[in-house]
Amino acid sequence: MNLQRTETTDNKPSGWNFDNSYSRLPDYLHVRLRPTPVTAPETILFNRSLARQLGLDDQVLAGNQGAALFSGNRLPEGADPLAQAYAGHQFGHFTVLGDGRAHLLGEQITPDGHRFDIQLKGSGRTPFSRNGDGRAALGPMLREYLISEAMEGLGIPTTRSLAVVLSGESVYREVPLPGAILTRVAASHIRVGTFQYLAAYQNREGLRLLTSYTLGRHFPEQAEADNPFLALLQEVIARQASLIARWMLVGFVHGVMNTDNMALCGETIDYGPCAFMDRYDPATVFSSIDHGGRYAYGRQPAIGHWNLSRFAETLLPLLSDNEEQSIELANNCLTNFPELFRQNWLAGMRAKLGLFNAEAEDEVLIQDLLTCLHQAEADYTNTLRDLSLTTPAEEPVFRHPGFVAWQRRWQSRRARQTESIPNSRELMNAHNPALIARNHRVEEALEAADQGDYGPARTLLEVLARPYDLCAEHAAYREPPPASFLPYQTFCGT
Ligand code: AMP
Numbered sequence: 001m002n003l004q005r006t007e008t009t010d011n012k013p014s015g016w017n018f019d020n021s022y023s024r025l026p027d028y029l030h031v032r033l034r035p036t037p038v039t040a041p042e043t044i045l046f047n048r049s050l051a052r053q054l055g056l057d058d059q060v061l062a063g064n065q066g067a068a069l070f071s072g073n074r075l076p077e078g079a080d081p082l083a084q085a086y087a088g089h090q091f092g093h094f095t096v097l098g099d100g101r102a103h104l105l106g107e108q109i110t111p112d113g114h115r116f117d118i119q120l121k122g123s124g125r126t127p128f129s130r131n132g133d134g135r136a137a138l139g140p141m142l143r144e145y146l147i148s149e150a151m152e153g154l155g156i157p158t159t160r161s162l163a164v165v166l167s168g169e170s171v172y173r174e175v176p177l178p179g180a181i182l183t184r185v186a187a188s189h190i191r192v193g194t195f196q197y198l199a200a201y202q203n204r205e206g207l208r209l210l211t212s213y214t215l216g217r218h219f220p221e222q223a224e225a226d227n228p229f230l231a232l233l234q235e236v237i238a239r240q241a242s243l244i245a246r247w248m249l250v251g252f253v254h255g256v257m258n259t260d261n262m263a264l265c266g267e268t269i270d271y272g273p274c275a276f277m278d279r280y281d282p283a284t285v286f287s288s289i290d291h292g293g294r295y296a297y298g299r300q301p302a303i304g305h306w307n308l309s310r311f312a313e314t315l316l317p318l319l320s321d322n323e324e325q326s327i328e329l330a331n332n333c334l335t336n337f338p339e340l341f342r343q344n345w346l347a348g349m350r351a352k353l354g355l356f357n358a359e360a361e362d363e364v365l366i367q368d369l370l371t372c373l374h375q376a377e378a379d380y381t382n383t384l385r386d387l388s389l390t391t392p393a394e395e396p397v398f399r400h401p402g403f404v405a406w407q408r409r410w411q412s413r414r415a416r417q418t419e420s421i422p423n424s425r426e427l428m429n430a431h432n433p434a435l436i437a438r439n440h441r442v443e444e445a446l447e448a449a450d451q452g453d454y455g456p457a458r459t460l461l462e463v464l465a466r467p468y469d470l471c472a473e474h475a476a477y478r479e480p481p482p483a484s485f486l487p488y489q490t491f492c493g494t
């Protein structure tokens with residue numbers, strides 16, 4: 001593919017500082033092409049603090065210039081847009097995919113030297129679009145913005161959202177909907193599926209190259225190991241064990257854990273039919289297309305493990321010169337996943353219960369609490385948050401006989417540690433969010449936005465930016481959904 005020269009179209013300098021390493025990788029990993037311009041771009045959300053962290057001028061970009069750039073109508077200085085090639089197991093079935101409606105503009109180098117992908121989503125057709133229109137509706141793009149920023153607020157590794165811009169055009173799903181473009185910021189978009197793509201074409205040289213690129217970009221320490229391929233596998237497994245534990249601890253259901261939606265850097269990526277669980281139930285599924293409950297809340301660790309096995313398979317030709325030995329090496333790493341996950345999750349649950357040290361019986365204590373929450377159909381977030389209250393909590397579960405008995409066990413467990421109760425309470429409040437992106441609040445914000453009112457989405461963003469701080473003003477956002485709202489489903493509207 002020929003190198004396209006990118007125009008300098010900024011009228012005011014706005015801090016772009018691109019160095020596009022991915023576009024320098026071989027042609028088989030991407031297709032260079034520009035976003036398709038839209039009729040009337042209008043910025044409706046712009047993340048000023050993220051812009052500043054990226055070294056961008058948020059004053060300049062909040063206006064028309066930002067709308068032109070974040071819609072793809074103009075290219076920022078130094079951009080070299082491309083669609084990435086990748087494959088993936090979608091609901092267990094292998095497919096060759098690629099960015100069908102996204103353009104990687106390039107990699108912004110921040111003032112403190114960090115590298116971030118700047119990607120437009122909903123920016124037009126690409127050779128990977130298959131039958132899709134390359135576009136996105138406002139609702140799903142706003143949803144990704146809201147939930148990814150909620151995850152950031154919770155301190156969970158995630159891609160970020162820089163802007164949502166209306167395109168001024170309709171997209172046709174079942175009905176015409178307002179079209180929009182999201183600007184996504186990610187440590188990178190290298191996925192398990194990127195490796196699967198090269199493995200599917202038996203591109204061994206490509207695998208070697210992508211591995212060394214990935215090591216250089218995200219895993220400098222592992223790059224120095226005796227067997228960097230093995231070290232990469234171990235670290236990717238470790239990061240996913242940590243990430244999925246973080247999801248489980250806050251009741252997050254990703255909803256579409258296909259291998260193309262698992263980023264090697266360990267960030268949560270691709271917010272489609274995701275949602276936070278209200279009542280505790282391991283079988284919780286929100287996605288209308290997840291009939292078998294493959295990606296249910298309680299199945300996420302097992303699915304993560306399955307996805308990592310698909311990743312390990314792509315590395316087999318590189319792990320050693322001997323196939324049997326490679327399989328043994330890979331299996332040894334993969335076998336660690338359940339225990340790694342368990343250790344991450346247990347440590348997190350102990351903090352949620354205000355426990356500083358570890359006792360052998362803790363896991364039983366925790367499981368008994370979860371059983372209790374399940375039986376009482378208790379709200380997961382609120383029950384855990386209110387556990388630290390000194391005054392009796394309002395949640396009905398606090399009067400449930402089984403729960404009262406459990407609380408006594410927990411209190412005596414807590415009394416056995418040397419830390420004071422106020423310290424324990426502080427630990428709990430730092431690990432039990434008061435505010436999650438409740439589905440009924442997200443829907444309310446999306447519905448208002450469809451009517452041209454972006455106030456509820458902006459307010460929700462402010463509330464979710466500090467989920468561990470509870471102020472009286474935000475108390476209403478803690479409330480579980482009204483019964484009329486349930487059961488809740490997300491539609492994988494693209
Ligand atoms: P996702 O479910 O968002 O992970 O997307 C799965 C695949 O479908 C990716 O390759 C997307 O680029 C592609 N895709 C989703 N929606 C569209 C669309 N409207 N037009 C073209 N490609 C799409």
Ligand code: MG
Nearest residue numbers: 258260261270
């Ligand atoms: Mg995807």
